[in-house]
Amino acid sequence: MHYFLAAATGDHTKVLLTLFIMLVAAKLMAELFERLRQPAVAGEILAGVIIGPSLLAWAAPSEITSILAEVGVIFLLFTVGLETKPAAIFKVGKQAAVVAVLGVIAPFLCGWLLMKAWGATSIEALFVGTAMVATSVGITARVLSGMGLLDAPTARIILGAAVIDDILGLLVLAVVSSMAAGTVNYLEILTTAGLAIGFTVFVALVGAPVITRFAPGVDRLRSGHGMFILALVLCLGLSISAAYIGVAAIIGSFLAGMALAEAAEDHPKMHQQINGVTEFLVPFFLVNIGMQLRLDVFRSSSVIILSVLITLVAVVTKLLGCGLAACNLGMKRAAQVGMGMVPRGEVGIIVAQIGLSLAVIGAELYGAVLFMAVATTVIAPPFLKLLYASEAAARGAIGPPDAGGIVASGDLFKIG
């Protein structure tokens, strides 16, 4: 009897079971990490490592988990955008640009040098350098939103720098990829760069005024939930547009969130509904990062050493590069900005996958870059929490001092 139903629904049930395991593992590890006074984000990524193919093999990345992960990070950046007024980003624009530029140059050069010193080919060295340029702003944004610090000055700089970093990373990837393919068409690259910058600037400037004017009309729609539906359509629509233009989908959803930030203040119900979607989907994003890790390439000690070296260089170069660019703000804030740009996450993984698909890096180097992407993503959150502890304390978002700074994470919005 099961058999007959299984014919039509069994595969679905298996997929649902995988999603269920991912969700439960993420939330158990998040709770454990909170109790150990560590950030939930790191726990949820490690949950993916544990249940993933490298260890327990209870779940594996698939098309479904990747899509849910992508929609999850899209909504994550959308909710971050909802908390961010465009003016606040424009104000720190210059500083963010310097942070982004130094944060691209330092890891790229040092990654390239490291690989050359290791004896890699030129194209391998270029690719590893490119993978180290990536920034996964979702991780930092998640930690800061959990601490209620998305409006801290350095948080704005990190968000602005991440947008610029993504465009710069896109250009580096385009140049290096076309070098790997044999020819570099600079005209085409310049055109797409122009499109990417034009799209970003246009939406950032025009989005908010347009939405603020049309929001009242949306409330009058018949089919209820007008603002919520507008939010969904804008979030997905701009994400897809961004992806087709060539920048990351999350840049689109972040801009969509910013465009709605003003109107969202009058719609707390919409805010909670979006928050529900985000909280449901973000665990899939985090667990999916951890599940990508492949420990089977680490049988040779040289791969282990290389992975650790790449990870070290990846951490130090962002920390120093971005930190240097923000040193006018003082040591501590410079460290906040630097650490905020450390996680490579899904962006680093995508670059590694492109390298593998172009056959310019082999399975071992791919494993090492994946390790770097996952390790930087797990390492950064605890340090971020430390670096921002006093700000969080000043806002009363943490417990009494003797409680050791337990932060109620995961609570994106303090409405209702």
Place this chain on the structure above:
Amino acid sequence: MHYFLAAATGDHTKVLLTLFIMLVAAKLMAELFERLRQPAVAGEILAGVIIGPSLLAWAAPSEITSILAEVGVIFLLFTVGLETKPAAIFKVGKQAAVVAVLGVIAPFLCGWLLMKAWGATSIEALFVGTAMVATSVGITARVLSGMGLLDAPTARIILGAAVIDDILGLLVLAVVSSMAAGTVNYLEILTTAGLAIGFTVFVALVGAPVITRFAPGVDRLRSGHGMFILALVLCLGLSISAAYIGVAAIIGSFLAGMALAEAAEDHPKMHQQINGVTEFLVPFFLVNIGMQLRLDVFRSSSVIILSVLITLVAVVTKLLGCGLAACNLGMKRAAQVGMGMVPRGEVGIIVAQIGLSLAVIGAELYGAVLFMAVATTVIAPPFLKLLYASEAAARGAIGPPDAGGIVASGDLFKIG
């Protein structure tokens, strides 16, 4: 440059575009239908027919859309369960059982007779009868929740009858499927029947008291959103358990919702978050039903005639069968109950797919059963809206009488 990113992310972007098209089409048709004073549900299913392979071919059912559709209807029934206290269902249990039994016998017998009269083989006739037994309670629940009438007496009867109907339908499907396969193992069928009934009764009886006792502890968890996470875990966990036991996943999520109904009253924020997930995912459920329709088999007039006949019999037998079982409540309420059981939706489609996969029905009969499943699902909502218009008016959920009864649909909860 696009090319290189496309290597890693292009497929995701295409999938996201499909989801975006489904969402926008659903919401545009919902708005149009509301303006025409028709239920949004019917509009969203028709949106699927329009953008699906039969007409525009802008989107097609895939593993991703099916999974999102399944998760969507799981959350839909979960939110309906959240509005339903177990006691309210137990109170109407006997009436619901009679409705379910007559609502299974009448369509099965008449469907079988129709097919025999049409000249079909015995096994074809049995399968079409089985497909006509199915009830897609999600559609009716969506219409009634949109009207704020989930707590109407007949709504409780429909919900209870749908649960029993699903278990009976499972048994009919098991017997007919094993007849098609050659042998019927009654012991196995009885065992599974026992499991299905045991699971349903156990969760219905034990769920609510257990949750109500442990809910306060959940609020003390470190990782924030405790109740929301408990809700997600229960909803998915019981859905999957139900599916493995053999009943529909939505029975599990409905029971999970009922178990949480009491605790949910003290957690309006969790309620809004779940509502956000549901409102995001339900359009995929509705559009996916419409997208299944295949108009290409309707080139022969005999298939068209058969489809219309099957649909007519499907509507009339549920209406009369379930209505007769509820005739003690008066004509109007009996009609409400009967019409509420008419939509076959995704359940009818699954039975048709099983028939196709067992090779007991051919492509044309499959097309006719699909047509019946989609048509009953589109036909019922407008009549439901009419049949419940006076109840809705009495609760002030509709506009002034001269406005012709515009109902703000899609608004599952009236919090905040």
